[in-house]
Amino acid sequence: MRTINVADVTQSVREMCIEANHFLAEDMDRAMKRAAEEERAPLGRQILCQLQDNLKIAGEDMIPICQDTGMAVIFLEIGQEVHFEGGLLEAAVNEGVRQGYTVGYLRKSVVGDPIIRENTKDNTPAVIHYEMVSGDQVRITVAPKGFGSENMSRVFMLKPADGIEGVKHAILTAVKDAGPNACPPMVVGVGIGGTFEKCALMAKKALTRPVDRHSEIPYVRELEEEMLQKINQTGIGPGGLGGTTTALAVNINTYPTHIAGLPVAVNICCHVNRHVTRVI
Amino acid sequence: MERHIQAPVIREDACRLRAGDYVYITGTIYTARDAAHKRMQEALDKGETLPFEMSCNVIYYMGPSPAREGRPIGSAGPTTASRMDKYAPALLDMGLVGMIGKGKRSGTVKEAIVRNGAVYFAAVGGAGALLSRSIKRSEVIAYEDLGTEAVRRLEVENFPVIVVIDAEGNDLYETAIKEYCVSENHFVHV
Secondary structure (H helix, E strand, C coil), rough: CCEEEHHHHHHHHHHHHHHHHHHHHHHHHHHHHHHHHCCCHHHHHHHHHHHHHHHHHHHHCCCCCCCCCCCEEEEEEEEECEEEEEEEEHHHHHHHHHHHEEEEECCCCCECCCCHHHHHCCCCCEEEEEEEECCCCCCEEEEEHHHHCEEEEEEEEEEEHHHHHHHHHHHHHHHHHHHHHHHEEEEHHHHHHHEEEHHHHHHHHCCCCCCCCCCCHHHHHHHHHHHHHCCCCCCCHHCCCCCCEEEEEEEEEEECCCCCCCEEEEEEECCCCEEEECCC | EEEEEECCCCCHHHHHCCCCCEEEEEEEECCCCHHHHHHHHHHHCCCCCCCCCCCCCCCEEECCCCCCCCCCCCCCCCCEHHHHHCCCCHHHHHHEEEHHHHEEHHHHHHHHHHHCCCCCECCCCCCCCHCCCCEEEEEEEECCHHHHHHEEEEEEEEEEEEEEECCCCCCCHHHHHHHHHHHHHHHCCC
C-alpha cells in the first residue's frame, strides 16, 4: 500500500493543463514538421508553415497554441495498491484544472448546464475517466479537447454483416463530413467493439496514443495504415483548402463486443492534439 | 491573388474579392460567437439596437483566451462558422459585409452572401498564437458577462485570411479539394 496526498494530484494537473496548451507532445511536433515538408499543395504548405510559426510563438511567448484551450479530459490509471488521503480525488483533479486554467491564462470554455449555458468561469468540471490497474502508482493523462473537432465526431452502431468494409466507410464518412470544420490536418481516434459508450471512450483514448505508434494487432495496424492513406486521398488538406495532408494519424483501439453488434466511434481531433502524461 | 483591404469594408471592395484570394485586413473588426449572436437575435426580435452597426462591418467568429499583462489579447483563432449560420442571413441583410471563421457554410448563408455582395473569409484554424500578433487593440463593447463570448472591437493590422465564399457564390472548400482528391468513391455514405 502506498499513500498519495491528493494535493500532489492537484499540483500535477495544474501544471499539465498549462503545459499541454502551450507545447505539443514530441510525437505531434515531429508529425507536424514532416507534414510541412511533404505537403504537395502550395496553399496547404503555406498553412502548415504558419502552423509551425504558431507553435514557435506559443512556446516562446507563452500564449496558447489555440484559443480553444478545451474541456479538460483527464485519464487516471490508478494502481490498486494506492491509497489517497487529503480529500476527494475528483475534487483534487477539478482544483488542478481550476488553478491551471486561471493562472495559465487559459480560456474558460465550460458551461455548467447544457441547456441553461452559464459559463462556470474556471473551466471546471473536467471530464474524468478512472481506470484501476495493478501497482502503486497513478498515471495521469491530461488531454484538453477543443470542440471544433469534437463536434464532428460520430458513433455508428453497425451490424456484424457490415464487417471491416462498414468500419472503413464509417471512418471515411466521419472524416469527409468533418472536412474543414475539424481544423485539418487531424488525428483520427477510432474505437471498434464494446458497447455504445465503450467504443466512444476507446476512440477518445486512442487520441492520446503517440501518432507514430501503431496498434500491436496486425489487422488493426493494417487498417490504421490503409485509413490514413485513404483519408489523405480525399483532397481535404490543411485547413480544408485542398492538399495531401488531411490526417497525421489514425489510431484504432478494439474491444470484444456482442454477437449482435459492431459499434464504431470516430473521435476527431484537430492538429492541436494535446496530451501530457505523468506518473506519480 | 494577394490583396490588402481596409475594414470597415466598402461593398465594392468586397465584391471584387474572389474565392482563393489571400487577403490582409487592416482596420476595425468585431468579434461575436454563439452566445453573442443569440443575444443579438433576441435584441432584433425585441426591436432593440445591436452593439455595433452591421453596415460595412466584418464579424470575426472568435472567443480569445485571456490576455497576459501588457498584451492586447490572448490566443485568437477562428471558431467554426456554421454554428452562426442560423443568425448570419439576417445580419447580412442588414449590411454586414464580411465574416471571418472556419469551416463550411449553409446554402442559406451562401445565398445571403450573393444577394448582398458580401464575403466569407477563413482564418487558419488552430493558429491562435500567430493570429494574435495581428491584433493591436481589443476592447469589450457589449455583453461583458459572456466572458470570452463578449462582443469585442478589434484593431487589426494585416490580419491574414483567405476568401472562401465570394460575392458570386464560389466556394473554395468545394473547388480546392477536387484538385487533390484521388477518388470520389470515398464519399459514399454508410
